[in-house]
Amino acid sequence: MTQQQRPQPVSGIAPPPAPRRSADWMFGGVYGTVLASALLAALDQTGQDYTPFYDASWVLVTAVAAGLAHGYSHHMATHHEGGAGHRWRLLSHALWNEWPMVVAVLPTVLLLVAAGIADWDSYTVTAVGLGLNxxxxxxxxxxxxxxxxxxxxxxLLIGLADATIGLTVIAANALIK
Structure with missing residues (x-):
């Protein structure tokens, strides 16, 4: 098809992406929860100082960076021609759609912050965090x-399949450490 044969929006600018559906929330939620579990397991090193506030900040920073990378890659994969303002609107919309991933790590971040305040031991926090996730x-x-x-x-079977991912992280944590 040539440029003239393609249907063009009236304004000449592609419409913004559709709002997120439940299945898209699940993607971000599962991805963020698995990410938080993997980071929680990896940051807990036997024999090293336990730093829950540091760990909480890294879980949050990593989730934001992953959300930015994911949103940016979606933006670039669906890139449309347009001015800088149009590109910025599309990019910011793509990044905004990654909020479920960032929200999904917050229970782990809050657990780590509580662990730092209450001076909980790392083994308990890791076990509780992986179970919670x-x-x-x-x-x-x-x-x-x-x-x-x-x-x-x-x-419930789909939920169980998702929980199997968490059980896999728990098993990997036990085997690796």
């Missing part, structure tokens, strides 16, 4: 599956 993965899967129309049994 596994439960959250189950919740993400079951809730979103039910919301998009799956029957309860199917939704």
């Amino acid at each position: 596994t439960a959250l993965l189950f919740g993400w899967g079951a809730f979103v599956a039910a919301r998009v129309g799956h029957r309860i049994r199917s939704a």
Whole structure:
């Protein structure tokens, strides 16, 4: 097709991306929760000083960086011609759509901050955090599956499949350490 044969929006600018659906929230939620679990496991090193505030900041910074990278890559993959203002609107919209990933790491960040305030030991915090994130993965899967129309049994099985990712991180943590 030539440029003249393609249908053009009336204003000459492509419309902004559609609002996020439940399945897209699940992607960000699962991705962020798995990311938080992996970082929690990796940052807890036996024999080294336990630094929960430092760890919390790295979990949050990594989630924001991953969200920015993911949003930017989506923007570049769907790049449309237009002026700088149009590109900035599309890019900022793509980045804004990554908020579920950042929100999904907040339970881990809050757990680490609480651990720093209450002076909890690293083994307990890691075990509780990985268990919490596994439960959250189950919740993400079951809730979103039910919301998009799956029957309860199917939704629970999808939640269980998501929780298996968390169990895999727990198993890997135990084997590696």
